[in-house]
Amino acid sequence: MVGTLEWTPAAARPDLLADAVAAAVGAVPEGEVAEIDPELADTAAFCERYEVPLEVSANCVVVAAKRGGEVTYAACMVLATDRADVNGVVRKHLGARKVSFAPMADATALTGMEYGGITPVGLPDGWPVLVDEAVAAAPQVVIGSGLRRSKLLVPGKALVSLPAAQVLALAQ
Template sequence: MSSAEGNLTWEPAAGHPDLLAAPVAAAIAGTPSARVAPIDADLADTAAFCAAYDVAMESSANCVVVAGKRGGDVRYAAVLVLASMRADVNGAIRRHLDVRKISFAPMDTAVSLTGMEYGGITPIGLPADWPILVDEAVVAAGDVVIGSGIRGSKVLVPAAELAALPSAEVLALAL
């Protein structure tokens, strides 16, 4: 068993739409190797999840929604970094998005725009016009655990499939 699999029982994600947020279930065909496992929703936050299910932090990737502003224009993007790292939001990400100000999107906004639960947001199934910025360390990690769009499950997927999502770009984004 890999450190990404932990002590969970993984099943093909496409066969379990009940364990995925609606936009994730609709888009999961784009990540054919994705597998899903139910978890205790109270343990969805990364540190608690990794400890409870024996998943290495280096095999868990967090997806955050950022909002960048230039003039009156607001640009949203998803950023995927390993749980063991911090996203360089005010440096590399701000420069890549070519915005003057950037911050994490407010929780209500992120939930509303993605159709996913806070704490379960994932790069699979995001709005098609959003850039998905994937840190190069995520791709190097091989199989990674990500959110499923809900707090009650997680998805295990080869990071190369995340890097191949239509609007994904692989960059150096972590500190």
């Protein structure tokens, strides 16, 4: 297992998942969930308290891509040790003139998830999920559950199988 958490099959604990995540958790049948202190949901605090190595934790960043007055959203998955190359790789891949981190209010309203718990599992239909190569290759990664009070543990390859997932060299 990973860290000091008690992991249980995610499908058995929908109460620990945002509604959209609970509805989509079947896409990652090997996923497990663990309850955490919501005050420790941010990556550094979470990893320290629950003894999860940063390189096993992956962050989901929601970006807003703009081109010709149109805004589209995407999710980027990178290891907690890395940063997504939003202005380079992501912008070019999405064919956008400008890409920025989506405002918190937009990200939470559009996903139905809590800030600090946003995950690629259960995102709105059509959103690209850009998965860094290191995340895709990881045997297991800890990601958000849609709620600040829990985390998911999934194989990296499970993220690649999500709808609209694409593997890229995202890390800077």
